[in-house]
């Protein structure tokens with residue numbers, strides 16, 4: 001906490017002039033109207049009016065912290081990424097955790113996925129891994145994302161989240177059954193940001209120094225242990241302490257109890273992808289560990305709180321298209337949509353020069369390019385350099401080395417359904433997740449689903465959702481049906 005200094009410094013206006021009176025506005029006489037010439041008053045009110053910027057359209061509510069990532073195991077066989085290239089190598093990191101659906105000010109203890117966004121300040125540029133605490137997602141195509149989010153956020157007429165909309169979207173989206181089962185289960189409400197795992201969720205491409213290509217899935221396993229809240233505990237906490245996750249993370253780091261996660265990856269040789277039993281580029285599916293075991297990579301530690309939440313957390317900007325050499329996208333079409341959406345959101349929310357803000361700028365290297373100017377341009381170090389390329393003045397030049405490996409393509413342009421692999425359907429993995437649960441877990445899962453679904457006004461929407469749970473596992477479907485009917489009769 002900052003300590004008061006013994007000799008207070010002079011208060012100034014934004015242009016640095018001393019302020020004579022910060023308690024009384026300038027007026028025409030003691031009882032008269034306020035003067036337009038009161039620069040300090042006008043500036044103060046005008047600045048105050050502009051304190052808010054647009055909140056994130058999703059993941060608006062979140063908490064951030066700084067730390068580092070340290071490599072503990074040699075995985076150079078799989079990626080040439082420099083920051084992962086040597087045991088013991090450390091990279092500075094900024095992390096932001098979030099809820100998804102609610103607006104700024106929403107309660108932390110919501111039943112909602114949690115964002116798990118990481119920015120690695122590597123020597124080869126910033127690498128952003130923008131994941132969730134869930135290994136899968138609700139939909140398979142980015143075209144559906146705006147509709148999905150509309151159905152989960154506030155209704156334009158009622159101004160609140162509506163079970164009718166939430167479940168109507170899922171009724172039309174059987175591919176969501178796996179993630180809905182995940183969300184309604186015990187892990188649907190983490191006790192805090194420290195007590196949850198993080199997943200890249202999508203499949204990414206890694207390329208090693210020899211050019212061999214692998215597909216990987218990231219798993220950050222919490223070293224604090226998984227802890228969750230029941231629906232009843234969450235409802236109570238949301239009322240009594242809406243900032244519970246923020247408080248927990250802030251206070252843990254202030255106390256020196258620094259949260260950490262161990263990163264593991266599942267690695268699939270590129271040649272396996274075409275014939276794997278599930279489409280490996282479908283974010284609604286996991287790769288069972290029996291097919292692709294976990295390889296330990298390193299340790300993420302968070303040990304420093306931001307000094308200013310607005311400057312460093314609200315203005316932080318993560319983009320899944322910030323890759324470094326050795327890491328690239330897979331053809332997962334959801335990921336492909338995200339490669340566009342985030343930087344576009346940042347240009348709207350924060351402006352074209354958001355990459356110059358300290359939390360977003362590279363720390364272990366310098367950005368050198370011919371992009372210039374725009375609103376709030378702060379970098380002046382290039383002011384004498386040429387702003388075009390190629391040039392004869394030793395300006396920065398391209399390397400000719402692509403960051404990731406090329407992929408062979410087949411087929412025709414057009415709108416296509418995603419390729420189906422041998423065991424691809426919308427329900428099998430949801431059923432597998434259900435069958436992994438103990439009887440007690442199944443009971444809570446069924447009660448959570450029934451609690452939401454029973455509030456839906458249309459019978460056809462309820463029935464369509466029940467069909468999905470039946471398809472996942474007959475017992476699952478039967479128990480949810482009975483629980484919903486019981487609640488609707490009460």
Ligand code: HEM
Pocket residue numbers: 055056057058059062096097098114115116117130131132137141142143145199200201202283316317318334335337338341342345346349
């Ligand atoms: C096509 C699908 C998706 C689209 C179009 C999309 C779009 C967006 C947008 C526009 C934002 C707000 C960015 C900002 O204003 O800073 C956002 C935030 C976020 N999204 Fe997505 N998203 C998609 C799917 C996903 C998936 C599958 C995940 C996780 C695996 C995810 C994780 C996140 C996280 C963690 C944030 C918050 C980042 C932060 O802390 O600033 N999103 N998304």
